[in-house]
Amino acid sequence: MAQSDENARIEHLIDEMTLEEKVGQLTMLSGELVQTGPASAPVTSEAIRKGRVGSLLNLWGSERVRDVQRHAVEGSRLKIPLFFCLDVLYGLRTFFPIPFGESCAFDAPLWEKTARVAAQECAVEGIDLNFSPMLDVARDPRWGRTVEGPGEDAFLAGRFAEAKVRGFQAWGLSAQGVVAATAKHLAAYGAVQAGREYAPVDMSARQLHEVYLPPFRAAVRAGVAAIMPAFTDFNGVPMTANAAILRDIVRRDWGFSGVMISDYSAVAELIAHGIAADKAEAAALALNAGVDIDMMGHDTYYDGLPIALEKGLVKLETIDAAVRRVLELKTKLGLFEDPYRRCGTPSAIAATAAQGKRKDLAREAACRSFVLLKNKGDVLPLRDVQTSLAVIGPLADAKGEAREPVAAHESVAGTAIPVLDGLRKAHPNAKVAFTPGSDVVKINATQRAAARELARSSDVIVLCLGETMAMSGEAGSRGNPGLPAAQCELARMVLAQKKRVVILLFSGRPLVLPDWLVEKAYALVAAWFPGSEAGPALADLLTGRFNPVGRLSMCWPMDVGQIPIFFGARPTGRPAAANDHYTSKYLDMPNEPRFPFGYGLSYSRFELSGLRVDRAQVRAGETVTISVDVVNHGPLAGQETVLLFIRDQVSSITRPVLELKDFQKIALAAAQRGTMRFDLAAEDLSFLGPDLAPKLEAGMFDVLIGQSADRSKMLSTEIELIL
Ligand code: GLC
Numbered sequence: 020m021a022q023s024d025e026n027a028r029i030e031h032l033i034d035e036m037t038l039e040e041k042v043g044q045l046t047m048l049s050g051e052l053v054q055t056g057p058a059s060a061p062v063t064s065e066a067i068r069k070g071r072v073g074s075l076l077n078l079w080g081s082e083r084v085r086d087v088q089r090h091a092v093e094g095s096r097l098k099i100p101l102f103f104c105l106d107v108l109y110g111l112r113t114f115f116p117i118p119f120g121e122s123c124a125f126d127a128p129l130w131e132k133t134a135r136v137a138a139q140e141c142a143v144e145g146i147d148l149n150f151s152p153m154l155d156v157a158r159d160p161r162w163g164r165t166v167e168g169p170g171e172d173a174f175l176a177g178r179f180a181e182a183k184v185r186g187f188q189a190w191g192l193s194a195q196g197v198v199a200a201t202a203k204h205l206a207a208y209g210a211v212q213a214g215r216e217y218a219p220v221d222m223s224a225r226q227l228h229e230v231y232l233p234p235f236r237a238a239v240r241a242g243v244a245a246i247m248p249a250f251t252d253f254n255g256v257p258m259t260a261n262a263a264i265l266r267d268i269v270r271r272d273w274g275f276s277g278v279m280i281s282d283y284s285a286v287a288e289l290i291a292h293g294i295a296a297d298k299a300e301a302a303a304l305a306l307n308a309g310v311d312i313d314m315m316g317h318d319t320y321y322d323g324l325p326i327a328l329e330k331g332l333v334k335l336e337t338i339d340a341a342v343r344r345v346l347e348l349k350t351k352l353g354l355f356e357d358p359y360r361r362c363g364t365p366s367a368i369a370a371t372a373a374q375g376k377r378k379d380l381a382r383e384a385a386c387r388s389f390v391l392l393k394n395k396g397d398v399l400p401l402r403d404v405q406t407s408l409a410v411i412g413p414l415a416d417a418k419g420e421a422r423e424p425v426a427a428h429e430s431v432a433g434t435a436i437p438v439l440d441g442l443r444k445a446h447p448n449a450k451v452a453f454t455p456g457s458d459v460v461k462i463n464a465t466q467r468a469a470a471r472e473l474a475r476s477s478d479v480i481v482l483c484l485g486e487t488m489a490m491s492g493e494a495g496s497r498g499n500p501g502l503p504a505a506q507c508e509l510a511r512m513v514l515a516q517k518k519r520v521v522i523l524l525f526s527g528r529p530l531v532l533p534d535w536l537v538e539k540a541y542a543l544v545a546a547w548f549p550g551s552e553a554g555p556a557l558a559d560l561l562t563g564r565f566n567p568v569g570r571l572s573m574c575w576p577m578d579v580g581q582i583p584i585f586f587g588a589r590p591t592g593r594p595a596a597a598n599d600h601y602t603s604k605y606l607d608m609p610n611e612p613r614f615p616f617g618y619g620l621s622y623s624r625f626e627l628s629g630l631r632v633d634r635a636q637v638r639a640g641e642t643v644t645i646s647v648d649v650v651n652h653g654p655l656a657g658q659e660t661v662l663l664f665i666r667d668q669v670s671s672i673t674r675p676v677l678e679l680k681d682f683q684k685i686a687l688a689a690a691q692r693g694t695m696r697f698d699l700a701a702e703d704l705s706f707l708g709p710d711l712a713p714k715l716e717a718g719m720f721d722v723l724i725g726q727s728a729d730r731s732k733m734l735s736t737e738i739e740l741i742l
Contacts, residue, residue: 020356020645027675028355029346030376030394032097033339040070040097040615041342043322045306047104047280047314050078050087055106055493056283056315062087063180067101068094069322069626073345074106074595076150079111081362084145092358100358102147102349103199104280108167109133111140113551114435118153120388120547120573122169123619125660125682127182131557134186135382136377139196143371145365148199148245149350150280152183154234155204155249157528157573158583161214163495166527166548168209170572171585171616173230174679177237184241192244193353198361202238204282207231211251214582216496222252225672227253230587236273244348245278248310250285255294259285262306270309271312279310286316298323298449303332311341353526362572378552385549385556390569390622392543398519400563400622401446401479401544408442408449409473411513412483413459414525415439431584437525438483438546441554444564450477459487460503460605467512474516481561482513482522488548491527497581514539524556527550532613545569563622566657568684570619570727574612581608586728588615617727623657623689627652630724630734636741637701639715643738645697647724653689659726660684663697664733665704666721674706677728697724704740 020028033041051061055077066072067090079085084103091101109115115133124130134152139151153167180202187200206229211218237245248265258264259281265644269275286305295301302323305313310483315322320465327333355362365369391399401408416439442449450473474480484506490497502510514520514536521542524530529545537543544567550558559565576584595604604610629648637643649659663681667674681697699722701715707708708714717740725733 025350027079029343029350029573032099032346033342035097036342037552038328038338040320041338042321043070044073044099044342044345045320045324045338047074047076047312048072050075050083052078054085057584059315063092064428066090070097070099072093072101073099074104075103076314078103078507079105079145081140081143081145081364081368085359087360088097088358088362094095096154099705100348100349101353101356102352103145103361104148104150105146107137107141107146107148108139108151108153109550110381111380112372112638113137115381115384115550117166117548119168119170119572120549121165121546122175122179122208122382123390123547123569124384125175125570125572126387126684129384129387130179130182131146131186132380134183136380137356138187138189138198139371141198142196142361143367145362146198147354147361148201149187150201150203150247151187152180152200152238153203154180155206155233156230157209158211158585159211159214160530160576161496161498161579161582162209162211162501163497163527164208164490164493164571166491166495167274167647169234171574172572172587172679173233174585175572175682176234177293179210180234180238181241183242183335184238187316188242188244189293192351199244199348199352200238200246202235202243204236205246206249206264207253208249208251216494217250218463221254222713225707228707229280232268235269236457239269239273239275243277244351245280246275247280247282248285248682250282250288252292254597257285257294259310260294260308262290262308263644265309266307270551272559276344278312278344280312281305281310281314281316284316284317286310286313286319293723294437297331297717299326299330303327306333306337306341310455311344322412381550382556382559385552385662386565387558387560387568388547388549388568389560390545390571392568392575392614392618393537393540394620397622398479398521399561401561404562407477407479408446409477409480410439410442410449410483411470411473411480412509413462414483414485416486417482417487417525435551436675437556438481438554438557442481442561444555445558459485459490460505462505462509466468467509470509471512471516471556473511474518477518480513480516480520482510482520483525484510484522484528485525486527488527495527500528501533502536507536510536520560521713529573529575534593537613563655566622566655567620568658570617570660571614572616574616574618574728575614575702577611577613578608581606581610581612586677587679589673589675614730615727617660617662617725617740618729619658619660619727621659622655624652625657625659625687625726626652627661627675627724627726627734627737630736632722632736632738634738636739638741639701642698642700645699645722645724646694647734648692648694649685649687649691650692651687651689656686656688658684658686661695662725662727663699664723664725664728665699666717666723667706668719668721670716670718672706672708677723701740715740715742
């Protein structure tokens with residue numbers, strides 16, 4: 020149908036709709052197949068036939084969706100199709116690593132590929148819109164939703180945003196195998212006070228614009244179909260009602276014309292926030308701020324907007340504009356032409372899931388997400404396969420830790436391969452693991468005794484520790500993001516056996532680890548929650564079939580007392596100096612994290628040298644090419660990730676001590692040399708001036724190349740920006 024005809028259909032429907040039908044289109048209710056917010060009664064067919072709802076979440080599956088959609092397109096007065104949404108952050112049937120783990124791959128093509136597969140799986144099981152990617156920069160590992168996001172840096176988060184939107188939306192919303200993406204949760208949700216879930220957010224407008232908005236702007240530039248405001252406030256104005264950001268920045272300044280979907284009951288929660296006295300005020304605040312759809316808001320829009328209209332709190336044209344955007348989305352999704360277009364046949368579903376490359380991709384993504392944090396004496400890769408290998412610890416056979424929360428539903432439960440199975444297959448003589456079930460916080464004396472015996476009779480021990488999925492994610496903040504006491508006790512006992520111990524850490528965030536554990540372990544691997552192919556992928560890593568490439572997208576604090584801690588901090592007038600009392604440091608711990616942003620070991624030894632620039636000066640509109648030589652000293656072929664940072668030496672507003680401007684990978688065989696080139700445009704040296712608009716200032720810039728944000732190990736040169 021031509022664009023003009025589509026627009027005509029939309030305008031005709033708006034003219035035909037009653038006010039109730041209009042606010043029905045702005046209401047999203049839950050099918051309650053899974054619960055992702057406060058429990059409520061699932062949507063009814065009667066509500067659908069009456070046009071009281073325009074979209075659903077948490078209901079998927081071809082037959083289920085067909086049954087529900089039929090009530091809308093056959094049973095309602097105007098026969099407007101619903102659209103169906105789900106949280107699929109790392110897979111629906113094929114589970115990839117958690118997004119935080121994937122971000123440690125520093126690999127945009129990989130991020131796009133896994134989103135593409137997830138979209139294909141969604142697009143045959145009735146899902147039209149995915150509440151993903153989550154783009155909240157996180158610098159506080161106490162916050163449970165670190166697990167869903169792309170780490171601590173805005174630049175990396177921006178690359179992640181672009182790749183995920185491309186992956187989900189690919190070649191346009193009406194194409195086969197495509198779903199609409201949602202950039203969430205705008206914005207600064209990751210900066211909740213004290214890392215406590217849903218807590219207030221208070222920061223400067225500068226920090227919001229420098230750190231927390233850029234990933235969402237990248238998603239808008241990539242054409243993201245929807246945006247979800249955060250539950251939280253920004254300096255006293257809840258995002259759901261924040262017209263200054265949603266309407267004036269996102270819609271007006273960025274030109275976002277897609278749909279804004281509130282978070283779960285967030286419109287109703289404006290009353291709890293204390294800025295609305297009732298549903299009418301809450302509905303008016305959210306709609307006037309630009310929020311089109313009220314998700315599970317206890318009918319705040321449905322009940323509140325008619326009253327708000329009557330009271331003059333909203334205009335009918337504002338309601339119509341929101342309805343128009345919702346109908347435009349449904350048009351782009353192709354739902355008017357074919358409301359069942361994403362309800363695949365069983366054979367289509369089977370064909371999609373059966374594609375062997377999905378498992379391979381899940382295994383590769385898991386391998387690329389792992390970060391090797393320590394490898395004393397090159398204990399890894401495990402060489403002598405006859406080694407008697409013990410697999411110990413409460414997460415050795417944990418299946419749940421490899422799955423998307425949504426996939427807890429019985430239709431896909433249990434599809435993850437745990438570590439134990441993967442290691443047994445790779446090491447047939449791997450002894451039975453000591454695994455006290457999936458309870459990671461209670462390990463009794465009998466179980467400890469069994470572990471001691473197993474450890475005593477083994478040469479190498481793989482100790483599986485960390486969090487369960489339930490200790491992470493939404494409403495999963497932890498005041499002390501470390502290992503449960505029982506696990507520390509188990510680890511002390513195992514390490515006391517003086518054997519070679521490899522510790523695998525499963526978590527949705529950087530963990531605060533005790534010094535003795537880091538010192539006594541031979542190897543430490545951050546495994547995150549690795550997905551369907553957890554076991555095979557970890558076996559690939561431990562046996563050397565895969566040479567680790569992962570790098571930390573968020574630094575690991577030494578202690579909770581350092582939080583928030585991140586590499587892009589602003590300078591101080593008294594930078595830390597060990598021998599100078601009056602400088603910026605702690606009396607009782609270092610300033611530095613245990614492991615910095617970008618840190619990660621390989622089984623190969625890579626060396627950077629010969630940093631050079633093709634020009635000493637750069638003008639607006641010009642680009643400087645930065646080159647660096649890399650050699651792989653072996654022993655294995657591998658991939659190195661190289662990071663490009665800048666530091667503005669003098670500027671009218673203080674600049675972070677390091678700013679990430681690019682990252683690239685290079686694959687080299689043992690003893691092979693290569694050269695990497697980075698193009699840095701003069702505009703990449705801009706910063707936000709006093710008015711928070713991008714600004715270039717002449718002057719000298721450090722250009723730094725490194726394998727992590729540890730400046731002491733970087734190569735550095737200078738360029739001059741001339742205006
Ligand atoms: C949840 C989350 C959001 C999710 C939504 C629907 O509360 O905050 O990320 O998309 O509800 O499940």
